[in-house]
Amino acid sequence: MTELERRLCGRFGNRLQTGRPLADLTSFGIGGPADLLLVVEEVAELVFALCAADQAGVPAFCLGAGTNLLVSDRGVRGLVLRLGRTFQQLRIDGSRLIAGAAAPFGRVVETAVAAGLGGLEFGEGIPGSVGGALVMNAGAFGGELAQVVRRVEGVTRAGVELALEREQAGFAYRKSGLPGGFVVTAAEFELTPADPASLRERVAVLRARRQARQPSGLPNAGSVFKNPPGQFAGRLLEAVGLKGYRLGRAAFSDRHANFIVNLGGARASEVRELVGLASRRVKDRFDVSLEPELKMVGDWSD
Numbered sequence: 001m002t003e004l005e006r007r008l009c010g011r012f013g014n015r016l017q018t019g020r021p022l023a024d025l026t027s028f029g030i031g032g033p034a035d036l037l038l039v040v041e042e043v044a045e046l047v048f049a050l051c052a053a054d055q056a057g058v059p060a061f062c063l064g065a066g067t068n069l070l071v072s073d074r075g076v077r078g079l080v081l082r083l084g085r086t087f088q089q090l091r092i093d094g095s096r097l098i099a100g101a102a103a104p105f106g107r108v109v110e111t112a113v114a115a116g117l118g119g120l121e122f123g124e125g126i127p128g129s130v131g132g133a134l135v136m137n138a139g140a141f142g143g144e145l146a147q148v149v150r151r152v153e154g155v156t157r158a159g160v161e162l163a164l165e166r167e168q169a170g171f172a173y174r175k176s177g178l179p180g181g182f183v184v185t186a187a188e189f190e191l192t193p194a195d196p197a198s199l200r201e202r203v204a205v206l207r208a209r210r211q212a213r214q215p216s217g218l219p220n221a222g223s224v225f226k227n228p229p230g231q232f233a234g235r236l237l238e239a240v241g242l243k244g245y246r247l248g249r250a251a252f253s254d255r256h257a258n259f260i261v262n263l264g265g266a267r268a269s270e271v272r273e274l275v276g277l278a279s280r281r282v283k284d285r286f287d288v289s290l291e292p293e294l295k296m297v298g299d300w301s302d
């Protein structure tokens, strides 16, 4: 037993899991085990766990709903943290919505619409948690989180509680500049009062547009690549012949080439190979460097 495991076991007992496979905690359904997995239920627990990992020099990774992740077949070394149900609370205060970081992003969108608060409709159909959506600056149909976030609360890698204003969060296209290892615990959104019926109508339009474009039925992690400036990654991938292209049990969707789907039993190594193949083909043919939106995490050593 390592020193970190001893300390965490001392505080959390059998809530600390060792060698826990992560595949079922991701939308891809792919991935090996975490050395240590802990679900924290309050900020003080998160502070304790992060301090302990930091002092032991062990990496800590925060897993959200796992909808934008490719976890390696070998899994994740160190400590994987998840936020429990107590981090799912939502509260409305005037035109502000305050959400715990583990709250499903879809529920935040629904709550805002029902309360007649506009600004989050773009998020209809984006799976995942509030924390993941913030870190990724999730967006669609011209909207993104950065437009409506006012404040982000969390804990630094060293276990210090910190609140950041939007300007300090370094939001850019599908990324944020939050401090390395920062775990988001809550966020405050500034929304605009609007007629709930027209918000619902807009959500329905966006839902239909999404359903018409996205592959359904097979496990995936959303768009694999970001769209390069002025272009669509999906079109480039289609142009280099990758729509429907298969490797082992993984394949580029035949519905939308910028999605890789797990046909059942896919390995992370197969998905990663497809990502590499696509990058090379698009670079060779169009001299465009594709940047993955999908986050590849864990131990990729051979």
Ligand SMILES: Cc1cc2nc3c(=O)[nH]c(=O)nc-3n(C[C@H](O)[C@H](O)[C@H](O)COP(=O)(O)OP(=O)(O)OC[C@H]3O[C@@H](n4cnc5c(N)ncnc54)[C@H](O)[C@@H]3O)c2cc1C
Residues within 6 Å of the ligand: 027, 061, 062, 063, 064, 065, 066, 067, 068, 069, 083, 101, 102, 125, 126, 127, 128, 129, 130, 131, 132, 133, 134, 135, 136, 137, 138, 139, 140, 174, 182, 183, 184, 185, 214, 220, 221, 222, 223, 295
């Ligand atoms: C079918 C499908 C459709 C999608 N459509 C869209 C779309 O339209 N637009 C879009 O932007 N994305 C889309 N995605 C991708 C994904 O849903 C978003 O990126 C989502 O915001 C990720 O949230 P998550 O909780 O699943 O994060 P995870 O996948 O668990 O993690 C993503 C990153 O966020 C970090 N993270 C998660 N929670 C926290 C936290 N509390 N504190 C600190 N770091 C944290 C992780 O460490 C990781 O680096 C789609 C995915 C799927 C499967």
